Amino acid sequence: MKYKALSSIFYSDNSKYLKTYTDRYNSESTYRFNFKVGEYGSFVVINHDILQRVESIMELDRELLKKMNSVPPIALDQYKKKCLIDEIRMTNEIEGVISTRKEINEILNDKTYENKKRRLYGLVKKYQLIMEEDIPFSKCEDIRSLYNELVLKEVIEENSKNEPDGSIFRKDRVYVQNPSGKVIHNGIYPEDEIIKCMTDGLSILNNEDYNFLIRIAVFHYMFGYIHPFYDGNGRTSRFISSYLLSQKLQYLVSYKLSYTIKENISSYYKSFKETNDEKSRGDLTIFVIKFFDMLIKSLNDLCESLDDRSNKLDYFGDIADKISGEDDKKGTILFILIQNTLFGEEGLSVDELHDILNYGKYKLSNVGKSKIRSSLKELQEEGILYITKSGKKNLYDVDLDAMSNLN
Numbered sequence: 001m002k003y004k005a006l007s008s009i010f011y012s013d014n015s016k017y018l019k020t021y022t023d024r025y026n027s028e029s030t031y032r033f034n035f036k037v038g039e040y041g042s043f044v045v046i047n048h049d050i051l052q053r054v055e056s057i058m059e060l061d062r063e064l065l066k067k068m069n070s071v072p073p074i075a076l077d078q079y080k081k082k083c084l085i086d087e088i089r090m091t092n093e094i095e096g097v098i099s100t101r102k103e104i105n106e107i108l109n110d111k112t113y114e115n116k117k118r119r120l121y122g123l124v125k126k127y128q129l130i131m132e133e134d135i136p137f138s139k140c141e142d143i144r145s146l147y148n149e150l151v152l153k154e155v156i157e158e159n160s161k162n163e164p165d166g167s168i169f170r171k172d173r174v175y176v177q178n179p180s181g182k183v184i185h186n187g188i189y190p191e192d193e194i195i196k197c198m199t200d201g202l203s204i205l206n207n208e209d210y211n212f213l214i215r216i217a218v219f220h221y222m223f224g225y226i227h228p229f230y231d232g233n234g235r236t237s238r239f240i241s242s243y244l245l246s247q248k249l250q251y252l253v254s255y256k257l258s259y260t261i262k263e264n265i266s267s268y269y270k271s272f273k274e275t276n277d278e279k280s281r282g283d284l285t286i287f288v289i290k291f292f293d294m295l296i297k298s299l300n301d302l303c304e305s306l307d308d309r310s311n312k313l314d315y316f317g318d319i320a321d322k323i324s325g326e327d328d329k330k331g332t333i334l335f336i337l338i339q340n341t342l343f344g345e346e347g348l349s350v351d352e353l354h355d356i357l358n359y360g361k362y363k364l365s366n367v368g369k370s371k372i373r374s375s376l377k378e379l380q381e382e383g384i385l386y387i388t389k390s391g392k393k394n395l396y397d398v399d400l401d402a403m404s405n406l407n
Contacts, residue, residue, distance in 0.1 A: 002049070003045070003047060003049045003286065003289060005274045005275075005277075005280055005283070006020065006021055006024075006279060006280045006281055006283050007274055007279040007280045008274075010279040017279075021281050021283070024043070024045050024283060024285075025041075025043055025281075025283075027045060029045065029046045029047065030043050030044065030045050030046065031043060031044045031046060031210055031214065033200075033204050033218065033284075034200050034204070035197065035200045035201060035204065035222060036282065037225065037275070037276065037280070037281075037282040037284075038282070040278075040281040040282035041282050042218075042222075042282040042283075042284050043282060043284065043285075044214055044218065044284050044285050045283070045285045046211075046214075047285070049285075049289050050214070050285070050288060050289065050292070053289065053292035053293070053296060054211065054214075054292070056296050057213060057249070057295050057296060057299065060296065060299035060300065060303065061250055061253070061299060063299075063303055064250045064252065064253070064299055064302055064303055064306075065250055067302075067303055067306040067307060067310070068250060068252065068306065070306075070310060071306060071309075071310060071313075071343070072313075072339055074339050074340070074356060075309070075313065075339035075340075075342065075344075076343070078339065078340050078343040078345065079252075079306070079309070079343040079344070080251075080252065081105075081108065081344065082343065082345045083252060083255035083256060083259075083302075084108070084127055084128065084255050085101050085104050085105060085108070085345055086255070086256075086259050087127065087242070087254075087255040087256065087257070087258050087259055088104050088120070088123060088124055088127055088258075089101065089104065090258040090259045090261070090262040091123075091235050091238050091239070092120070092123075092235070093262060094238075094258065094261065094262055095232075095234050095235060097154070097158075097235075099120055101345070103118075103119070103120065104120065104124055105345060105346065107120060107121055107124040107125065108124060108128055119153075119157070120154065122149045122150050122151070122152075122153060123150050123151060123154070123235065123239075126146075126149060126150055126239060127255070130242065130243055130246050130251070130254055131246055131251050135243055137202055137205055137206070137240070137244075138202060138206065139199070139202065140168050140169070140195050140198050140202070141168060142202075143168075143198060143202075143236075144164070144168045144169065146236065146239075146240070147164075147229060147232060147236050150232070150235060150236055150239055151231075151235050151236060152164075152232070154232070155229075155230075155231045155232045158231065159231065161230070162229075162230040162231040162232075163230075164229055164230065166191040166194075167191065168191070168194075168195060168228075169191055169194045169195065169229060170187075170191065170228065170229055170230050171190065171191045172189075172230075173186070173187070173189045174186075174187040174189075174227055174229075174230055175187070176227060184273060184276075185225070185272070185276055187225075187226065187227030187228070188225070188226045188227065194226055194228050197222070197226050198226055198228060201219055201222040201223065201226065202219075204218055204219060204222070205218075205219040205244075212244075212248055213248075213295075214288055216241055216244045216245060216291075217287065217288040217291040217292065218284055218288065219240070219241075219244075220237055220240075220241045220291060221272070221275060221284055221287045221291075223236070223237040224237060224272055225272075225276065238257060238258050238261070241257055242254035242255070242257050242258070245257065245295075252302050253295065253298055253299060253302070256298035256299075256301065256302055257294065257295075257298060260294050260295075260297050260298045260301070261294060263297075264294065264297070267290060268290070268294070271286060271287045271291070272287070274286055274287075275287040309342045309343055312342055312400075313338065313339060313342055316342075316398070316400060316403055316404075317335060317338065319403050319404070319407045320334045320335050320338060320403075322406075322407070323379075323384070323403075323406065327375075329367050329371055330375040330378065330379075332357065332367070333353060333357070333367070333372060333375045333376070333379075334375070334379060334398070336348070336353065336356055336357070337353075337379075337385075337397065337398045338398050338400075338403075340397065340398075341397045341398040342400075346388070346390070346395055346397075347386065347387070347388055347394075347395030347396045347397040348395060348396055348397075349390070349393045349394065349395055349396070350369055350372050350373060350376070350394070350396075351369075351393075353372050353396075354367070354368075354372055357372070376396055382406070383399070383402050384398060384399050384402045384403050384406065385397065385398060386398070386399050
């Protein structure tokens with residue numbers, strides 16, 4: 001039987017409302033938290049709906065790992081970058097912040113820190129290093145420190161009045177509005193209460209007696225409910241969830257959360273609204289179920305996307321063998337370009353091709369730049385390359401339709 005929100009039961013079957021709440025709250029299979037939603041202690045019922053979704057998430061995560069392992073390293077690296085750009089664009093777009101693939105890509109490619117003062121630099125670099133950093137979440141100051149790195153610069157540039165003015169968070173009231181301007185939620189107030197609630201939330205997040213996926217979902221809800229800052233709450237909360245997911249699941253999942261939320265934004269906001277309703281009496285179960293559904297969709301989409309690209313890679317790889325004949329180096333160059341076209345974000349330059357072929361963990365063979373240029377010229381004459389510009393450099397991609405026609 002589908003789990004119904006208490007707020008829904010209040011209107012549809014009021015005679016069962018109080019008993020249902022009492023049974024849920026006092027059940028042996030319920031997680032009860034030291035955090036109040038309105039006047040009521042929050043809780044999650046560990047029912048069939050929850051357990052089934054946890055199992056699905058773990059199964060899909062294992063399936064995703066298999067699919068990632070079946071993809072060539074170059075292709076997987078390019079795909080990671082593509083997903084990362086999508087994720088950053090979407091987490092900004094949810095908040096009405098416009099960011100382009102080009103500006104995100106330029107920051108991702110910056111290895112000299114010359115772009116440190118650029119808009120979005122902190123957010124982009126944090127996502128890029130999500131698997132390499134150990135980010136603490138033990139106290140309120142950790143949240144503020146992360147906020148400063150992620151979004152503070154953009155928040156101030158958008159509206160200097162939104163700079164946090166409390167000892168850690170905000171000291172004034174804040175209201176969450178829907179697109180039409182109607183107030184749908186009041187953030188926690190005053191700052192002493194924000195600090196207490198956030199401390200309780202971090203305690204839940206770090207309590208290993210609770211399932212880690214449930215902890216992530218509950219903290220995601222709590223962050224939105226507390227709303228500790230004037231602006232930038234959504235971007236910060238989604239990054240925290242992505243980071244935490246990357247510690248337990250395949251890292252690609254952390255680059256898909258905001259994208260999936262944006263695709264299902266009405267359902268996402270509805271789950272907050274239902275859970276915030278005082279008639280739900282602190283029951284977070286519906287929100288956790290909806291959050292898990294987002295993860296399941298993200299995992300399914302990633303598996304299907306990798307499958308589709310892998311099938312195309314096999315198909316075009318066979319054509320590449322026919323085109324290159326006995327010229328193995330030309331064939332390798334073409335195969336790398338095909339991988340990049342199918343899995344990547346933009347074309348590859350001669351320098352990038354040279355690095356892929358000769359250096360690092362993806363070293364394939366000793367190929368000089370003159371051979372790369374001559375092979376690219378031959379492939380261009382065969383009409384199967386797209387050539388674009390990045391500054392003075394040519395970037396090379398494969399025209400897959402033209403290749404398919406050659407077959």
